[in-house]
Amino acid sequence: MAQRESWATRTGFILAAVGSAVGLGNIWRFPYQVGEQGGAAFLFIYLLLIVMIGFPVILAEFVVGRNTERNPVGALKRIGSGAWTKIGWVFVTAGFVILSYYSVIAGWTVRYVLIGLQGGYTADAAPEQFGAVASGLDAVGLHALFMLGVIVIVALGIERGIELSVKVMVPAIIVISLGLAAYVFTLEGAADAYAYYLSPELSTIMSEWTTILPAAAAQAFFTLSLGMGVMMTYASYLGEDRNLASDAGIIAVLDTFIAFTAGLIAFPILFAAGIDPGASGPSLIFVSLAAAFAEIPFGGLLGAIFFGTVAIAALSSAISIMEVVVSYLIDEWDIDRIPATATLGVAIFLFGTPAALDLVFIDLYDGFANSILLMLGGLLLSIFVGWIVPDLALEEIEKGIKDIGSLGVAWLWFVRIPVVVALIGLVALNAWNYYGFLTGSFADWLNTTL
Numbered sequence: 128m129a130q131r132e133s134w135a136t137r138t139g140f141i142l143a144a145v146g147s148a149v150g151l152g153n154i155w156r157f158p159y160q161v162g163e164q165g166g167a168a169f170l171f172i173y174l175l176l177i178v179m180i181g182f183p184v185i186l187a188e189f190v191v192g193r194n195t196e197r198n199p200v201g202a203l204k205r206i207g208s209g210a211w212t213k214i215g216w217v218f219v220t221a222g223f224v225i226l227s228y229y230s231v232i233a234g235w236t237v238r239y240v241l242i243g244l245q246g247g248y249t250a251d252a253a254p255e256q257f258g259a260v261a262s263g264l265d266a267v268g269l270h271a272l273f274m275l276g277v278i279v280i281v282a283l284g285i286e287r288g289i290e291l292s293v294k295v296m297v298p299a300i301i302v303i304s305l306g307l308a309a310y311v312f313t314l315e316g317a318a319d320a321y322a323y324y325l326s327p328e329l330s331t332i333m334s335e336w337t338t339i340l341p342a343a344a345a346q347a348f349f350t351l352s353l354g355m356g357v358m359m360t361y362a363s364y365l366g367e368d369r370n371l372a373s374d375a376g377i378i379a380v381l382d383t384f385i386a387f388t389a390g391l392i393a394f395p396i397l398f399a400a401g402i403d404p405g406a407s408g409p410s411l412i413f414v415s416l417a418a419a420f421a422e423i424p425f426g427g428l429l430g431a432i433f434f435g436t437v438a439i440a441a442l443s444s445a446i447s448i449m450e451v452v453v454s455y456l457i458d459e460w461d462i463d464r465i466p467a468t469a470t471l472g473v474a475i476f477l478f479g480t481p482a483a484l485d486l487v488f489i490d491l492y493d494g495f496a497n498s499i500l501l502m503l504g505g506l507l508l509s510i511f512v513g514w515i516v517p518d519l520a521l522e523e524i525e526k527g528i529k530d531i532g533s534l535g536v537a538w539l540w541f542v543r544i545p546v547v548v549a550l551i552g553l554v555a556l557n558a559w560n561y562y563g564f565l566t567g568s569f570a571d572w573l574n575t576t577l
């Protein structure tokens with residue numbers, strides 16, 4: 128087997144993990160979740176879950192990855208036994224499915240950059256415009272283009288591909304987002320938007336928590352790239368012992384900061400154009416925000432910059448998903464990186480093509496992979512780390528941290544009980560909701576189409 132690659136620098140590893148975390152989840156999904164779930168109440172619960180579930184689970188992935196220096200399937204074969212050796216499969220499957228539609232949505236963002244540059248956003252016909260962008264051969268073409276970008280970067284390897292590209296992409300995302308947030312601060316209506324976004328009402332939290340909580344947990348998982356072995360795979364390329372807890376902290380803080388900033392950008396623009404942020408669901412940035420760009424000064428250019436940032440963020444995440452599946456082929460099947468990446472890229476492209484042709488496939492894939500597989504992967508991994516290999520986990524986390532004291536044990540108990548209990552509830556609830564989708568709107572779609 129070829130010599131295993133590793134990151135050139137600690138910053139490279141952190142930027143790659145931040146690049147994975149910051150993506151469509153932060154700039155597309157987060158604002159519409161806030162809109163759907165009633166504003167600041169959602170933000171509040173989400174922040175809580177990042178700390179209570181997200182942070183401990185990142186560490187669980189890091190520990191397994193660094194200890195085994197393997198892809199998720201190989202990692203669990205190495206330190207697990209019996210049925211545990213199969214969990215890696217949940218990860219690799221989730222990665223395959225998620226990347227297939229993630230790339231389709233990323234393709235739309237590229238399209239919206241072009242529309243903005245041509246001054247083409249429209250306030251009246253925004254839904255129709257989105258309909259045209261999100262289906263048909265153009266959507267398939269941009270999905271192909273985006274996958275090509277992913278393939279090229281991942282084929283170049285850890286140091287020359289992923290590390291080098293995130294060193295450019297991640298700082299660019301941060302700087303441009305801050306610039307956009309500062310600009311929209313000057314728009315009329317910004318103050319109302321901040322009030323909506325930032326002051327949670329206790330009464331909303333009390334009455335709506337049963338729906339807000341699972342939505343916020345799914346968001347926290349997705350945005351931190353958890354439950355499918357990305358953080359595990361990236362940590363497997365760490366050559367030496369570093370302080371995993373401080374790295375995880377930096378990653379979680381930067382990711383949350385970018386999601387928060389995306390809200391600071393989107394809501395003032397929507398309020399300035401008089402558009403209700405709760406009305407549009409998943410098409411929030413593509414319909415409502417695009418319509419708002421048609422109404423505000425320099426909207427075309429601003430929109431192009433905004434969607435360009437989303438596209439870059441999506442690319443820096445997509446490469447991490449690809450790396451999980453590619454590392455599996457390299458480690459377990461002994462296939463060279465370039466053919467492994469190219470073959471997988473084509474397979475993922477084909478699997479995602481239905482999603483480029485009809486939106487119903489996005490719901491079909493997303494509900495399964497994001498709401499069920501990610502949580503299930505996170506749950507199984509937490510049980511594994513907390514209950515099956517606790518000694519190894521504790522020993523691994525202590526490496527690189529001086530004076531950890533009893534914090535390591537506290538982390539372990541956190542993973543063992545609160546995280547596991549919360550995830551069991553969430554997997555059950557999300558599976559139930561998905562069953563509702565399959566027998567409801569998806570069945571209707573099948574009946575009318577076939």
Ligand code: PHE
Nearest residue numbers: 148150151152153349350352
């Ligand atoms: N974290 C990425 C985002 O926020 C999505 C992602 C999920 C990436 C799972 C890798 C694994 O868009």
